[in-house]
Amino acid sequence: MILLSFTSGEIGKRKDQINPILSTIIDNNKIPGIVAAISSSKGLLFSSASGIRRFNNPDPMKTDDLVHLGSCTKAxxxxxxxxxxxxxxxxxxxxxxxxxxxxxxxxxxxxxxxxxxxxxxxxxxxxxxxxxxxxxxxxxxxxxxxxxxxxxxxxxxxxxxxxxxxxxxxxxxxxxxxxxxxxxxxxxxxIQEKLFQPLGMNTASFGPPGTPGQSDQPWGHLESDIGWEASQLDNSEPLGPAGRVHCSLADWAKFLALQLPNSNPIIQNQQQLDQLIEPVGNYAAGWGVYQDNRVKGTVLTHDGSNTMWYARVWVAPNIDRAYMVVMNAAFKNNNKSATICEQVINELIKIDQEQ
Incomplete structure (x- = not known):
């Protein structure tokens, strides 16, 4: 069963389910912080955060924090x-x-x-x-x-x-x-004038989130021989179109809704929207395109990492859903980061489908 929207009680129930999962992931993998969310064409349905913004700093990760999307910028x-x-x-x-x-x-x-x-x-x-x-x-x-x-x-x-x-x-x-x-x-x-502003993505910008030297937003973290090293570095500015956007989960959900039914049509030409998800092989325009029975068919997905953050998104048009997860850290072994994010996405789908 997929609910079109969540009541406050249902939101609380789902947070009670996902929060301990995120906490366990942090404890088992020793990562600083993680955020996750479910959204629909109407916007963010619920989100959860666990851990800290910056290693060796007590400021907690929050659900409205800005996160780095890496290559999820490509879409x-x-x-x-x-x-x-x-x-x-x-x-x-x-x-x-x-x-x-x-x-x-x-x-x-x-x-x-x-x-x-x-x-x-x-x-x-x-x-x-x-x-x-x-x-x-x-x-x-x-x-x-x-x-x-x-x-x-x-x-x-x-x-x-x-x-x-x-x-x-x-x-x-x-x-x-x-x-x-x-x-x-x-x-x-x-991209500010033609995409972010029309969608009301007021938090969307470029490079590492937050004020340099301050913990007003999460820092990225590099894995080193001595543990995690907090960093506000990013990819070179010219790489922007491939991977330098940051924003809140709520604003990311506004963009993802473009590929969900009954969303805000800033692109009036449906043919152009369809072209964005028409794959050559398994890759379309900034999206991997796959099939999954749990979400009744098509999945649009992508990972993103600047080697200090790791993000993953699933968009499931047939059930009007998007699932997001972002860690403010990235392992040297990308497969480890990907496996953690896959685990969270799987849990979000499972929780979403429970009555």
């Missing part, structure tokens, strides 16, 4: 691109050279016909990452800096055959460059 970038497509500024078959003709003869010719669709489905042939994400750090204009990194990284032959799958953060940055060129605005400005 947001793809949605931004769909909005630009509905405005006639791009289309899914737009090539890199069509958007940026000045790159002709500056990048390897095999990249010239890489389309927007191939970029967001990781089939452009581009390597996983830039040659050096931290290059050109003296360049104040982020749009110019991204273009310089693009030119440096695409001068040599593709990492794999165009059309074959290779997960690529660089590809998402390049897609961001295409959006920047056709609009004249940075990816950061575009």
């Amino acid at each position: 947001m970038t793809s949605t931004l691109l769909a909005i630009l497509i509905t405005e006639g500024k791009l289309n899914w078959e737009s090539t890199l050279i069509e958007a940026l003709p000045e790159l002709k003869d500056l990048i390897h010719p095999n990249y010239e016909l890489a389309t927007l669709r191939k970029l967001v489905t990781h089939r452009s042939g581009m390597p996983a990452n830039a040659n050096n994400w931290w290059d050109h750090s003296d360049e104040r204009d982020i749009k110019v800096r991204r273009l310089k990194i693009l030119k440096d990284s695409l001068a040599t032959e593709p990492a794999t055959k165009v059309g074959d799958y290779l997960y690529s953060n660089l590809g998402y940055m390049v897609a961001g460059c295409m959006a920047e060129k056709v609009t004249g605005k940075s990816w950061e400005t575009l």
